[in-house]
Amino acid sequence: MSRTLGPFAAVLHRDLLLAWRGRADVLVTLAFFVVVVCLFPFGVGAETNQLRSIAPGVLWVAALLATLLSLHRLFAQDHADGTLEQLLLSPEPTVLWVVAKVVAHWIATGLPLVIVAPALALLFDVEQGALGVLVLSLALGTPILALLGAVGAALTLGLRGGGMLLALLVLPLFVPVLIFGAGAVDSHLSGTGADAHILLLGGGLLGALALAPVACAAALRIAVE
Amino acid sequence: MKRPERGKSLFRFAAPQLFYPLAGALAPWFAGAAAVLTILGLWLAFFVAPTDAQQGEVYRVIFIHVPAAWMSMFVYLIMAFWSAVGLVMNTRLSFMMARALAPTGAMFCVVALVTGALWGKPTWGAYWVWDARLTSQLLLLFLYFGFMALTEAIEDPRRADKAGAIIALVGAVNVPIIYFSVKWWNTLHQGASVSLTKAPSMAATMLAGMLVMALASWAYTITVTLWRVRPLILERERHAEWVAAELDALEGRI
Numbered sequence: 001m002s003r004t005l006g007p008f009a010a011v012l013h014r015d016l017l018l019a020w021r022g023r024a025d026v027l028v029t030l031a032f033f034v035v036v037v038c039l040f041p042f043g044v045g046a047e048t049n050q051l052r053s054i055a056p057g058v059l060w061v062a063a064l065l066a067t068l069l070s071l072h073r074l075f076a077q078d079h080a081d082g083t084l085e086q087l088l089l090s091p092e093p094t095v096l097w098v099v100a101k102v103v104a105h106w107i108a109t110g111l112p113l114v115i116v117a118p119a120l121a122l123l124f125d126v127e128q129g130a131l132g133v134l135v136l137s138l139a140l141g142t143p144i145l146a147l148l149g150a151v152g153a154a155l156t157l158g159l160r161g162g163g164m165l166l167a168l169l170v171l172p173l174f175v176p177v178l179i180f181g182a183g184a185v186d187s188h189l190s191g192t193g194a195d196a197h198i199l200l201l202g203g204g205l206l207g208a209l210a211l212a213p214v215a216c217a218a219a220l221r222i223a224v225e
Numbered sequence: 226m227k228r229p230e231r232g233k234s235l236f237r238f239a240a241p242q243l244f245y246p247l248a249g250a251l252a253p254w255f256a257g258a259a260a261v262l263t264i265l266g267l268w269l270a271f272f273v274a275p276t277d278a279q280q281g282e283v284y285r286v287i288f289i290h291v292p293a294a295w296m297s298m299f300v301y302l303i304m305a306f307w308s309a310v311g312l313v314m315n316t317r318l319s320f321m322m323a324r325a326l327a328p329t330g331a332m333f334c335v336v337a338l339v340t341g342a343l344w345g346k347p348t349w350g351a352y353w354v355w356d357a358r359l360t361s362q363l364l365l366l367f368l369y370f371g372f373m374a375l376t377e378a379i380e381d382p383r384r385a386d387k388a389g390a391i392i393a394l395v396g397a398v399n400v401p402i403i404y405f406s407v408k409w410w411n412t413l414h415q416g417a418s419v420s421l422t423k424a425p426s427m428a429a430t431m432l433a434g435m436l437v438m439a440l441a442s443w444a445y446t447i448t449v450t451l452w453r454v455r456p457l458i459l460e461r462e463r464h465a466e467w468v469a470a471e472l473d474a475l476e477g478r479i
Binding site for chain 1: 312367368370374378387394395398402403406407410
């Protein structure tokens with residue numbers, strides 16, 4: 001393995017192993033997603049046409065909230081046991097292992113949502129042709145949520161009431177992802193094609209991948225100063 | 226107490242010790258300007274400007290609504306600017322300026338939203354619609370809340386300053402993204418009333434009233450920011466000798 005990818009792979013492997021050993025935490029996020037989605041028919045009524053029309057928004061909002069709930073775990077444990085300081089002191093580039101941590105976090109919490117989403121969409125009677133677009137939009141969008149959320153998680157590290165504060169900080173930033181994500185499925189269903197939304201999500205992912213880790217690294221340095 | 230020798234350049238006012246008296250000296254002037262401009266602007270708005278052909282008298286809310294909306298956006302940009310200066314140059318005063326600006330920006334957001342709602346009811350028939358302008362203004366308010374909540378939640382002032390600066394910058398990158406995303410998502414709000422490239426589509430006195438009110442908002446913002454930054458400086462620099470002398474003098478006056 002190349003030298004630069006060494007620390008990346010090491011942190012990724014470690015975090016995935018930790019997530020696997022603590023499966024319960026990860027499964028709670030997934031269960032939350034499923035439960036929130038299933039609450040909507042009780043709230044708005046089980047009329048099929050209505051359910052079909054709100055399905056993309058419901059799935060996206062639920063995925064967004066599930067991501068938000070899982071974010072505080074991203075750095076909290078490492079902060080508590082001192083690993084974070086050791087990582088920051090190490091000569092490895094901070095941005096590199098920050099990306100590795102976010103990627104591991106997304107594989108543990110975001111990817112399961114993407115996999116489960118089509119099954120939930122069937123509960124809302126979404127036509128099968130749109131399921132691919134839904135999966136693609138979530139696969140592109142949830143990593144953006146994880147990257148932006150990582151900045152918020154780093155800024156609120158170790159604060160009293162950090163969870164609520166994290167929500168206030170990152171929810172306004174999540175709005176564009178929500179609009180384009182749910183919009184992709186909506187425009188596919190309405191027949192105009194989801195290409196524009198999917199491309200915007202892809203561009204957003206690349207932009208977030210370029211900028212968010214830098215802000216996140218700076219925020220982590222401030223947090224442990 | 227002897228003042229430290231410093232260069233003659235304007236940058237010497239980056240030192241809180243020198244900026245504190247400067248802010249105190251400038252604030253009353255801007256306060257006076259704000260008062261005069263507000264009275265002039267409101268006089269133009271309510272007595273000189275003609276009644277709108279389509280909307281009647283209701284349109285007069287524009288003289289408060291539009292300057293407040295402009296200001297709420299400017300203030301966020303200025304806040305992000307001071308945050309960037311603070312992060313790059315590590316100047317203490319820039320962070321204090323950013324924190325002194327935030328409540329004013331949030332206030333203008335609220336003013337723009339409330340006056341917009343009051344304007345929307347008679348013209349659109351609803352206090353609120355999920356339109357691009359309205360929605361992005363609401364999200365801007367949430368960004369201000371996030372900045373203020375974060376800087377208040379962190380007790381160590383150095384960490385609070387830098388964390389606030391990062392969220393201000395992340396927000397500044399996101400504001401145009403939010404704006405365009407909600408614009409493509411939904412739009413109803415009328416186009417811009419004033420454009421640099423087109424001849425104004427409104428009566429000259431209307432335009433004058435709005436610009437005077439915009440200047441009044443600037444003067445008001447500068448005034449309250451200077452007033453708000455002074456106690457911040459005293460609080461942060463309380464270990465310094467000059468602050469003790471200043472506080473003694475203040476106590477003698479009361």
